[in-house]
Amino acid sequence: MATDVAPYQNIGPLEKYRNEAWKCLRCGLCRMVNPERVKSWKWSSQCPAGSRFLFEAYYGSGKQEMVRALTAHPPELALSRRLQHIIYTCTLCGACQATCNYVKDLEPTNASVALREYAVREGWGPLPEHEPLIKSILNYDNPWLQPRAARSRWARKQGLPKVKDAAKDKVEVLYYPGCTASYDPFIQDVARDVVRLLGAAGVDFGILGKEEICCGSTILRVGDRERFEIVRKKNTESLNRTGAGTILTACAGCYSTLKREYGADLQAEVFHIVEYIERLLAEGRLAMQREVRRKVTYHDPCHLGRYCGLYDAPREILGRIPGVEFREMERIREWAWCCGAGGGVRTAFPEEVATWAARLRLEEAADSGADTLVTACPFCELNLGEAARGGASGIRVVDILALVAEAV
Amino acid sequence: MSAGQPAIATELFDYERKQRVVSETLRRIQDVVGPDYATADPEILSVYSRDFTITPQRRPNIVVLPGSTEEVQRIVRIAHEFSMPVYVLTSGFNHAGSFIPRRGGIMADLKRMNRILDIDEESMTATFEPYVPIAVLYEECNKRCAVRDIMLRPANPITYGSACMMSNVLSGGVAFMALKSGSHAENVVSMTWVTPQGEILVTGPPAVPNVGPVPVLGPGPDVGGMFLGAEGNFGICTRMTIRLFTENPWPREKIFLIHPVDEKEDRPEEVASLFYDITRDNYAQSLYKGSNRHSAQIAATSAEDVEAIIESLPTTIVYCVLAGLDAEELAIKKRHLDEQLDAHGRFVEMPEEAKTLFFETLGKTEEEVNRLLLKRCYTGPGRVGRWKGSFQWMAYVVKLEKIAQLEERYKAIVHRYWISPDYYGPSSATTTDTALQGPYQYGRTVMLEYDFYYDQGNPEEVKRAALVYEKLHRMMLESGAVNCKVVSRSLELQMPRLGTYYELCKKLKKVMDPQGIMSPDTMPLMDDYV
Numbered sequence: 001m002a003t004d005v006a007p008y009q010n011i012g013p014l015e016k017y018r019n020e021a022w023k024c025l026r027c028g029l030c031r032m033v034n035p036e037r038v039k040s041w042k043w044s045s046q047c048p049a050g051s052r053f054l055f056e057a058y059y060g061s062g063k064q065e066m067v068r069a070l071t072a073h074p075p076e077l078a079l080s081r082r083l084q085h086i087i088y089t090c091t092l093c094g095a096c097q098a099t100c101n102y103v104k105d106l107e108p109t110n111a112s113v114a115l116r117e118y119a120v121r122e123g124w125g126p127l128p129e130h131e132p133l134i135k136s137i138l139n140y141d142n143p144w145l146q147p148r149a150a151r152s153r154w155a156r157k158q159g160l161p162k163v164k165d166a167a168k169d170k171v172e173v174l175y176y177p178g179c180t181a182s183y184d185p186f187i188q189d190v191a192r193d194v195v196r197l198l199g200a201a202g203v204d205f206g207i208l209g210k211e212e213i214c215c216g217s218t219i220l221r222v223g224d225r226e227r228f229e230i231v232r233k234k235n236t237e238s239l240n241r242t243g244a245g246t247i248l249t250a251c252a253g254c255y256s257t258l259k260r261e262y263g264a265d266l267q268a269e270v271f272h273i274v275e276y277i278e279r280l281l282a283e284g285r286l287a288m289q290r291e292v293r294r295k296v297t298y299h300d301p302c303h304l305g306r307y308c309g310l311y312d313a314p315r316e317i318l319g320r321i322p323g324v325e326f327r328e329m330e331r332i333r334e335w336a337w338c339c340g341a342g343g344g345v346r347t348a349f350p351e352e353v354a355t356w357a358a359r360l361r362l363e364e365a366a367d368s369g370a371d372t373l374v375t376a377c378p379f380c381e382l383n384l385g386e387a388a389r390g391g392a393s394g395i396r397v398v399d400i401l402a403l404v405a406e407a408v
Numbered sequence: 409m410s411a412g413q414p415a416i417a418t419e420l421f422d423y424e425r426k427q428r429v430v431s432e433t434l435r436r437i438q439d440v441v442g443p444d445y446a447t448a449d450p451e452i453l454s455v456y457s458r459d460f461t462i463t464p465q466r467r468p469n470i471v472v473l474p475g476s477t478e479e480v481q482r483i484v485r486i487a488h489e490f491s492m493p494v495y496v497l498t499s500g501f502n503h504a505g506s507f508i509p510r511r512g513g514i515m516a517d518l519k520r521m522n523r524i525l526d527i528d529e530e531s532m533t534a535t536f537e538p539y540v541p542i543a544v545l546y547e548e549c550n551k552r553c554a555v556r557d558i559m560l561r562p563a564n565p566i567t568y569g570s571a572c573m574m575s576n577v578l579s580g581g582v583a584f585m586a587l588k589s590g591s592h593a594e595n596v597v598s599m600t601w602v603t604p605q606g607e608i609l610v611t612g613p614p615a616v617p618n619v620g621p622v623p624v625l626g627p628g629p630d631v632g633g634m635f636l637g638a639e640g641n642f643g644i645c646t647r648m649t650i651r652l653f654t655e656n657p658w659p660r661e662k663i664f665l666i667h668p669v670d671e672k673e674d675r676p677e678e679v680a681s682l683f684y685d686i687t688r689d690n691y692a693q694s695l696y697k698g699s700n701r702h703s704a705q706i707a708a709t710s711a712e713d714v715e716a717i718i719e720s721l722p723t724t725i726v727y728c729v730l731a732g733l734d735a736e737e738l739a740i741k742k743r744h745l746d747e748q749l750d751a752h753g754r755f756v757e758m759p760e761e762a763k764t765l766f767f768e769t770l771g772k773t774e775e776e777v778n779r780l781l782l783k784r785c786y787t788g789p790g791r792v793g794r795w796k797g798s799f800q801w802m803a804y805v806v807k808l809e810k811i812a813q814l815e816e817r818y819k820a821i822v823h824r825y826w827i828s829p830d831y832y833g834p835s836s837a838t839t840t841d842t843a844l845q846g847p848y849q850y851g852r853t854v855m856l857e858y859d860f861y862y863d864q865g866n867p868e869e870v871k872r873a874a875l876v877y878e879k880l881h882r883m884m885l886e887s888g889a890v891n892c893k894v895v896s897r898s899l900e901l902q903m904p905r906l907g908t909y910y911e912l913c914k915k916l917k918k919v920m921d922p923q924g925i926m927s928p929d930t931m932p933l934m935d936d937y938v
Contacts, residue, residue: 018865019865022797022798022863022864022865023794023796023797023798023863023864023865024460024797025460025501025797025798025799026459026460026500026501027501027569027570028499028500028501028541028569028570029569029570032541032543032544032569034569035541035543035569035570036569038543038544038547038569039547040544040547040548041522041524041540041544041545041547041548044541044543044544053444054445054473054517054519054520055447055452055455055471055473055517056452056455056456056500056517057451057452057454057455061455062455065454065455065458066451066454066455069454076454077450077451077454080449080450080451082447082449082451082452083451086451103794104794105794106794
């Protein structure tokens, strides 16, 4: 049926999307959940930027029109502040592409990526708000201006098993926590839970510690492919040096970047922790026996779901936790509403878009009857968690590993 | 201007004056809706400059997102003051290029007016604002019960995902449920309009204080109909109440595929005759002569596949949906269908295995196809459109006895004028066959549909599409068919044939919109229409 082109697959220059732009019928399906899956009016929107600003230009079809107008001879538009706003308020969540590609085979998200890369080439991108992050990644190997030496501080917590240094010792599995779980105090428990669970399952694993380098996702998503390539090359060498056969991450962004953008250059196989935990459970190396009495719903991170097609593993795991009462939200899997953080939006438009979108997701979670919103991405957890702390939804946001660790 | 001064100076002066007017209008509009909801930024305007029809591209000068009837009223009054045209957009998906601002001006994008205000189970009505897509109104209505276990639904869910209910009603959308439950016009209970001079007008019983959405005609002479099919020429509709119908309660439903014994021979007159017999006896839920090219284009993954699928199918396939309260009722109807097929002698039912294979080719289950026939999920037509991008659709209501003659003339026009010079697949794949939909309110008529797919990025093909489209319209009108939905050029060609009624429409436009600011040039109602 559909060509099933995932976001960020074979991005080409803007001209590549010119013919697609002409093919956009303006049917508006990119604004909403696939109509065959709509369950209510309240939760039928799909595009965070479009729903926030409402002008057509902010939806997937609008991005196609930007491509058409910019590639016209002569161009019908020039790069401008408004165009920057249109291009960079998109979270690149891929929801528009999920519907459009299913129906019409077009790639509006990829056209948005091409627009960003075009903006960077023309000197209009990334945004000034993104620059400190990019420079930090290039200079300190993380986007948060943190020293390299602090990267593995999370692992020094009392009671946590000692973790091997994969830069010195040979390991079967390299655990790659990524920058958010390494540095953000609200998210570091994700990394600790990974260590506990791998330890409990008897997995031979280690981390790179201060030698770990950011995957570069942030630079890539804001359209700066040239500088991303610098990071990618450096990180590929670093990861390959370990000789590990498996790279494991609990970050959806790192996972999709390593799996999709590094691809065959990596000598190891890349897994997201939910895939790996599912395997450990199936092999009987992990067992969840303690009851976790919660009403739980699951938020599909864009980079895990739409980018990599991983929908079932987290649901399988949640279904196996004793005591968990699982409820689905209305917008799930390919049609899930983005948390609002991706594509550099949380950095450049934290309140205007990121928190706004997160609040809507929390409300949807509350509507499902759940008291806990589970996700499998530290960045989603960070954004949703922050919105939950500042809002009145009463929903608790946790990483899936927290529940697994509680049950083991 | 002194003698010898270049004429360009006047144009520049006019341009500057126009820009000043636009700036002042924008400032006033922003006072109404706030700065975030009105703009003249070219990047925003650009997206409102074109759609997928053959209508030429043009940008508005201002885009505004009003949030209420009162805001619409104030915007229209500002437009009136500055003599600035106003065009309206809801979902933006229509076949007539109705929202393209042919004279520039203000684009009122009604996305903020997106509430379902009421679904009244007792009076079986739904009241909603402009930006409510059919899919969501359907789902919300379907949650309600008129009678125990019998759900409610709006009547006309065509272009299920893309079109909004209100604009679909106003432009005469049609589908199977419409064929069964009465046309859009018959299902409108009340509308709220902002007139071109900025008054608020309510039609139907809710105009009377303290009367709810009671589905009766009037009160008084029913002039509400003049707003339907008028493409926004008489104002902006901000609220609508329509009748709801009970969801089909049939527990047993089945699709039967019927084709001629001689599979490769298309005999339109015999299809028409079969349609007539089944329609006359009034036992079919739905009747549809599908277009094989349409089906193949939905299912195929390459242009070659399209041709291969068509080659594997009987030339004519009629979908007949039968339903019953129990297996016995369904069996009785099926027996009746069999008897009619026997009487005709030339039609047989597709065997169950072949039917399953056919649905598999389409990538759908029988249940999904049935849902498509009754609900018309948009994804089907959308998938057809992916081959070339743009498409133009036309739908005429026609007497069954004319079908054979129309088919012949249709083919002659297509073969003579529709050539696709640079399509990457077989040139024939750029057109579809015709499709018949019926029964049209149980009468001896059907809806005849033609679709054309073309590449809007190819100027030569756009010209050709426009030419074929006009030829077909003229042929249909001359053959005694009547356009049942507003599509590109249909009003332009049809209205002048209406005689005194056309003159009355023009007079009404002059009275209601003396400055001609409301959606000018979307239909030939003003003296300076070109």
